[in-house]
Amino acid sequence: MMIRHLLVVCATVLSVVQAGKHDIYSGHSVYGVHVRSKAHQMLLHDLEPILDLDVWQHGIISEREAFIRVAPENKEHFLNALDEEGIKHYVHLEDVAQTLEQRDNEMNSWRASRRNRMLFNDYPRYDEINAFMDRIALQHPSLVRVVTAGKSFEGRDIKYLKISTSNFEDSSKPIYMLTAMIHAREWVTTPTLLYSVHRLVENLRSQDRDLREDIDWIIMPLLNPDGYEYSHTTERLWRKTRSHRPEINATCWGVDGNRNYDSVNFGLIGASSNPCSDIYPGPEPFSEVETAYVRDVLLEHVDRIQIFMDVHSYGNYITYGYGDGSLPPNPVELHLVSAVMGAAIDIYKLPEAYFYRVGNSGILMYPTAGCAQDYAQSIGVPSR
Ligand SMILES: [Zn+2]
The missing domain is CATH 3.40.630.10 (Zn peptidases)
Structure with missing residues (x-):
């Protein structure tokens, strides 16, 4: 009984501390987008750096929809661009901050219910x-x-x-x-x-x-x-490394590690030269x-x-x-x-x-x- 009571107290304290943890994603939505042609796919690809889209799933033409996170200030532009091309879409997640908070709560109760925690059953x-x-x-x-x-x-x-x-x-x-x-x-x-x-x-x-x-x-x-x-403590959806080069950009951190390997066309395809972008390949390979x-x-x-x-x-x-x-x-x-x-x-x-x-x-x-x-x-x- 005592242990159970303690757990409840801990969980309450935890949820107070964690409240608002995901506020930076408040109002962000994830859209399901039906890609029906290469042109549709390329439009999303072109919009990605312009509207700072966060592509969760790229989709396969006529087979799997794409899932794309869009910040509130870019929603109108994004949806207009899709509608102009006749690309069908729907709201997959209304509010990413709320979804993440729900998920944290589910994980916390799941952990509290487990006696033997295996490392690979958790994060x-x-x-x-x-x-x-x-x-x-x-x-x-x-x-x-x-x-x-x-x-x-x-x-x-x-x-x-x-x-x-x-x-x-x-x-x-x-x-x-x-x-x-x-x-x-x-x-x-x-x-x-x-x-x-x-x-x-x-x-x-x-x-x-x-x-x-x-x-x-x-x-x-x-x-x-x-x-x-950093993705555990501060920004759940952080993707990049945490390198900082104030001589290049004082306010943005990190490089997309999976664009940072040496290859033909380094930095020229599927990447952005903006150091604040999630697909910034870094100043040079490696x-x-x-x-x-x-x-x-x-x-x-x-x-x-x-x-x-x-x-x-x-x-x-x-x-x-x-x-x-x-x-x-x-x-x-x-x-x-x-x-x-x-x-x-x-x-x-x-x-x-x-x-x-x-x-x-x-x-x-x-x-x-x-x-x-x-x-x-x-x-x-x-x-x-
Ligand atoms: Zn990845």
Whole structure:
């Protein structure tokens, strides 16, 4: 009884402290937009920087609607532009601030109702994620090594795990490399990789033994800890890093890490030169230490990496380069692996979730440059 009473008190205090936490999104709405042609898709793409649109889902022509967050001051312009082109739309979320507050309350009651909290059933914070990695390496020293790539812009350690039954010394084994959370608000991606680690190390099914025996793994579950923590404490929908360059812009922070890799057309496609934009690629490739660490790990192991996956949310897609819609020399191979992967995941998907779609990211979704997938492809992943 006492404990229960305490919980209620804590929850009340918490909700008082948290009240108004999401006020910056007050009056923001998310619209569902039916894209019926490439022209519709391109119109949204063109409006994105002008109206500071926040695209939650890009949509697939005549198949999946796009979901777009619009600030109150831009709604009229946005809706007029859609109506002029005859593009159908509806209100998906009326008020984003209210939706986020509801979601926080649901999460808090869910947590209060749980006796045993598994890290990957929740959205663990930076300290818990690092503690998980340290603990698993300590308990499985012959299988797991934790490596610190370096510090983030704000000085947090960026760690990753190397999982191998042969200490990475058997050069005949392929390496699979998984990264997540370069985009700070995509909270579901880190627990997904932590769960993969848990399954590989602590809960391997006998039929999956080859995954552990025959493959070396590099798993980087939290690439952008500064942005991630900021999305917990201050702005839920923060996407970028938290670098600050007052000589370029005194009032805006951060770079879109998934536009910051070195690639053809860096900064010219699917990006904005405005440092305040959510898709600002940074002043130059690898201006962000967070992406430079991924580059360094990729280059160190490029001869053996056969799969590199940078995990994002949301939308059920497996995509490959190049971001500008052109194809690398191995598209059939990439498409086949993606299709097999997507079909395998589809077996377990929730009934209300979309089936996985696979394809070139520039053709299937929207053109970009400076993405992780393009960089890895360009330096020779998958290895021959
Ligand atoms: Zn993302």
